[in-house]
Amino acid sequence: MEETEQPTHDSAAAAAAEALDRKHSAMVERLSNRHHSRLSGKPDPSSATSFESTQSFLSQFSQSKSAIESDLTGIRHHSDPTQKPDLESISLQISALEKLVAESSYFLPPFEIRTCLNTIGHLRQTLDDVTSIVIPKKKFSFRNKPSKKTTTPIPPQNDAVFIEPEKKPGFRDLNPDHGFRNRENEVLTKEFNRSDSEIQIGEFTLSDLRGCEIRLKGCLRALFMDKLINCKVYVGVVMGSVLIEGAEDCVFVLGAHQIRIHNAKNCDFYLRVRSRPIIEDCNGVRFAPYCLNYEGIEKDLTEANLGVENGNWENVDDFRWLRALQSPNWSVLPENERISMVDTSNLGNVY
Amino acid sequence: MGLLSIIRKIKRKEKEMRILMVGLDNSGKTTIVMKINGEDTSVISPTLGFNIKTIAYQKYTLNIWDVGGQKTIRSYWRNYFEQTDGLVWVVDSSDRRRLDDCKYELDNLLKEERLSGASLLIFANKQDIQGSLSPDEIAKVLKLEGMDKSRHWKIVGCSAYTGEGLLHGFDWLVQDIASRIYMLD
Numbered sequence: 001m002e003e004t005e006q007p008t009h010d011s012a013a014a015a016a017a018e019a020l021d022r023k024h025s026a027m028v029e030r031l032s033n034r035h036h037s038r039l040s041g042k043p044d045p046s047s048a049t050s051f052e053s054t055q056s057f058l059s060q061f062s063q064s065k066s067a068i069e070s071d072l073t074g075i076r077h078h079s080d081p082t083q084k085p086d087l088e089s090i091s092l093q094i095s096a097l098e099k100l101v102a103e104s105s106y107f108l109p110p111f112e113i114r115t116c117l118n119t120i121g122h123l124r125q126t127l128d129d130v131t132s133i134v135i136p137k138k139k140f141s142f143r144n145k146p147s148k149k150t151t152t153p154i155p156p157q158n159d160a161v162f163i164e165p166e167k168k169p170g171f172r173d174l175n176p177d178h179g180f181r182n183r184e185n186e187v188l189t190k191e192f193n194r195s196d197s198e199i200q201i202g203e204f205t206l207s208d209l210r211g212c213e214i215r216l217k218g219c220l221r222a223l224f225m226d227k228l229i230n231c232k233v234y235v236g237v238v239m240g241s242v243l244i245e246g247a248e249d250c251v252f253v254l255g256a257h258q259i260r261i262h263n264a265k266n267c268d269f270y271l272r273v274r275s276r277p278i279i280e281d282c283n284g285v286r287f288a289p290y291c292l293n294y295e296g297i298e299k300d301l302t303e304a305n306l307g308v309e310n311g312n313w314e315n316v317d318d319f320r321w322l323r324a325l326q327s328p329n330w331s332v333l334p335e336n337e338r339i340s341m342v343d344t345s346n347l348g349n350v351y
Numbered sequence: 352m353g354l355l356s357i358i359r360k361i362k363r364k365e366k367e368m369r370i371l372m373v374g375l376d377n378s379g380k381t382t383i384v385m386k387i388n389g390e391d392t393s394v395i396s397p398t399l400g401f402n403i404k405t406i407a408y409q410k411y412t413l414n415i416w417d418v419g420g421q422k423t424i425r426s427y428w429r430n431y432f433e434q435t436d437g438l439v440w441v442v443d444s445s446d447r448r449r450l451d452d453c454k455y456e457l458d459n460l461l462k463e464e465r466l467s468g469a470s471l472l473i474f475a476n477k478q479d480i481q482g483s484l485s486p487d488e489i490a491k492v493l494k495l496e497g498m499d500k501s502r503h504w505k506i507v508g509c510s511a512y513t514g515e516g517l518l519h520g521f522d523w524l525v526q527d528i529a530s531r532i533y534m535l536d
Contacts, residue, residue: 202481275396319423
């Protein structure tokens with residue numbers, strides 16, 4: 001009896017244990033399944049920035065971070081200049097990461113924000129280092145130079161060398177601007193008709209003139225002058241700014257809102273200006289009040305708010321002389337050396 | 352929800368942005384700043400040094416640093432680079448002769464590491480002057496398309512004289528900085 005019972009008891013117990021085991025493993029399996037599905041489901045909600053959990057943010061952040069890092073070490077190991085696009089894409093990834101931090105900043109604790117921004121800073125640094133290894137020409141060497149260079153005469157040569165060839169076919173023919181260029185010993189006159197404002201001429205250029213007399217009547221918006229030698233320039237009113245670059249032994253009579261004079265030598269300026277005239281890299285330039293007349297000039301001057309002499313002609317700022325003392329580069333033209341009123345009423349006539 | 356939105360609002364409030372205006376002399380930097388601030392633009396002298404303007408713009412406070420562009424003082428631009436969120440490069444679209452200088456100076460500026468994160472707005476100013484180059488033409492000359500891919504930039508035609516285009520440009524700049532530094536709406 002016992003003998004028969006024993007085994008049945010045993011087998012029953014064994015069966016029960018087996019069932020329990022099966023149940024347990026099923027449960028484990030179910031749990032791990034659920035765990036997996038949770039894991040694999042995770043990236044979805046967290047990639048949308050609306051998922052406001054620090055935990056998921058951090059895991060996403062560290063994932064991207066290690067991806068970028070491994071990319072960087074990969075590139076560092078076989079440094080090869082063709083990888084420039086890869087570097088650019090890494091730089092984009094870093095920017096994306098930064099954006100992610102910015103977007104999540106409203107729910108992250110300040111500590112995490114700081115750490116993340118630090119990490120991004122480090123990544124940028126590493127990227128820069130790797131870039132400098134992979135692509136030899138380096139930005140660091142430029143850092144302190146350009147500002148110094150601008151004041152030395154080197155850059156003009158520089159950009160002349162690399163920009164000149166590509167500039168010519170481009171914009172110059174596209175839209176020829178108005179002006180007088182490359183003339184010698186001529187009298188050049190032009191009248192700007194302000195009355196029909198639709199055909200108002202915008203900018204006008206005087207360039208490479210030698211021994212010329214230039215008479216511009218009426219109002220214009222902007223006037224550019226460069227490389228004038230031994231010229232006489234009489235201008236009615238410029239409603240905007242006048243820019244003079246490179247003039248020697250010239251006389252200018254000008255009314256304008258703004259006047260900038262660069263690289264002028266031994267020139268006399270008779271001005272009426274709304275603001276303070278400025279000089280830069282000039283020598284021996286002298287200033288006196290405006291003295292031009294032609295029919296209708298009063299109207300032009302009033303139009304430009306220059307009807308009344310305001311005394312600005314002698315408030316000259318010298319950008320090469322930033323001290324309280326009077327600059328040695330300019331002076332007020334003594335009264336007995338000034339020219340008398342110039343009348344350009346008769347266009348074409350040498351007065 | 353209620354609390355969160357309140358917190359967000361507070362965070363957005365009093366947000367400051369630092370904006371650096373640079374460009375060659377005679378490009379109209381000061382005039383742009385004055386115009387956008389609603390001041391008289393008819394008597395502006397070439398900037399000897401710099402001006403700072405604090406302007407409330409949308410929900411942000413803009414600290415605008417307008418630095419003189421004369422050749423002599425361009426070397427001082429670098430003193431203003433730190434902490435710059437937005438860079439405004441102003442171009443005189445009527446000054447064809449100096450576009451080369453303009454490109455040279457801009458290229459130099461963009462090499463600057465301290466400005467590497469700043470959004471770049473290029474104003475093709477003086478569009479009101481007849482015969483000015485269009486923003487597209489200027490983008491071509493300055494080779495903007497060839498810029499570093501990670502740079503956020505935009506070119507906008509404008510006239511500081513009439514005010515046209517200024518708000519369009521600043522809207523973009525402020526929005527771009529906001530989405531980068533603060534948060535998206």
